[in-house]
Structure formats: structure tokens, C-alpha cells
Amino acid sequence: MEPQEREFIDRMGLVMERLGGTRTMGRLYAWLLICDPPDQSLTDLAAELGVSKTAVSTVARQLESGGMIEHAPTPNREHRYRVVAGGWAQAMRVQFDGVRRSLETLDFGLSIVGDDRPEQRTRLEETRDFFAFTVQDADDFLKRWQDYRDRSG
Known part of the structure; x- marks a missing residue:
């Protein structure tokens, strides 16, 4: 080497x-x-x-x-x-799936933190919203990557 x-x-x-x-x-x-x-x-x-x-x-x-x-x-x-060709995209899919599964846990957290705990609820909502946004954008991100690869390949 x-x-x-x-x-x-x-x-x-x-x-x-x-x-x-x-x-x-x-x-x-x-x-x-x-x-x-x-x-x-x-x-x-x-x-x-x-x-x-x-x-x-x-x-x-x-x-x-x-x-x-x-x-x-x-x-x-x-x-x-x-x-493997496309390995990084596959690694991102795995990570995005983990984020997607995390939404259930955050939803559960929201279900146990009532409106009488506004600071905790705000932190949970912000975290859940970030994860939800990431999941929503993940498929578009991977599609844009594939389109980019197809154009430049």
C-alpha cells in the first residue's frame, strides 16, 4: 500500500x-x-x-x-x-428507516406527557416534528439522488 x-x-x-x-x-x-x-x-x-x-x-x-x-x-x-454500487444510498435508507421507526416512540412519549407539562411537551413535539419532516423528505432525497446519478452517469 x-x-x-x-x-x-x-x-x-x-x-x-x-x-x-x-x-x-x-x-x-x-x-x-x-x-x-x-x-x-x-x-x-x-x-x-x-x-x-x-x-x-x-x-x-x-x-x-x-x-x-x-x-x-x-x-x-x-x-x-x-x-456495492449505491451503498451509501442504501446506508441512508437504513438510517431513514430507523428514524421512521422512532416516530412511534416519540408518539408514545407525547401520549404520556399531558398539556399540564408544556415544557416537556414542547421538547417532544419539536423532536417528533423534526423526525416526521426527515421521514417525509427522505424518499424525495433518495429520488433526487438517483435522478442526479442517472443524469451524470
Whole structure:
């Protein structure tokens, strides 16, 4: 791995950490973005990133469940991974689904906080309104992204 590639990988580790993931998650994803060949085995990933195969396996499963990477087909039973096109959009869909499910909890909170507690109710309403707005805009956001990709692709 070249020094500039290592710097990119380390920077992406920090980006992913700021977004709520782990540094290793960002580093693994970054390497899969720039590596050649574009699919890598667990052994290859562990060696390049300087982490254990167990750590790579755990992070790879998390990225795979988030729709960011996938198993690459192999003639043997080797686990190889590659980046999925549209992975970030899929990750956003997962996040938006979490926001959508949070609305039920906020609605429940509103049902137990009566009008006799105006400060608490105001805080809950503002939070619920933000989540409702986000859910309302999420589908439009993802559609605009797809339209943008289609035009510039």
C-alpha cells in the first residue's frame, strides 16, 4: 500500500467514526474502494489494514448488512468482499428507516406527557416534528439522488 493510499484509508476511518461507525469500518471500506483487484479476501484485508481476521470479519458483516459491501463470487468457499454500487444510498435508507421507526416512540412519549407539562411537551413535539419532516423528505432525497446519478452517469 502506498503512503497516500494509507493516508486516505486512515482519513476515511476518521470519517466513518464521525458518522457513528468504527475506524476499522471506514478503513476497510476505503481500501475496498481503491484496491486492485476490487474484491479482497478476509486474509488480504487483515494484512493490508494491519488488523485481525476476526476484526475484519466482524466489520465486513456489519458493512454487508448495511448494504455497503457484498460477498464476491468465488469458485471456492473463500470469503471475498467488494464495494456495492449505491451503498451509501442504501446506508441512508437504513438510517431513514430507523428514524421512521422512532416516530412511534416519540408518539408514545407525547401520549404520556399531558398539556399540564408544556415544557416537556414542547421538547417532544419539536423532536417528533423534526423526525416526521426527515421521514417525509427522505424518499424525495433518495429520488433526487438517483435522478442526479442517472443524469451524470
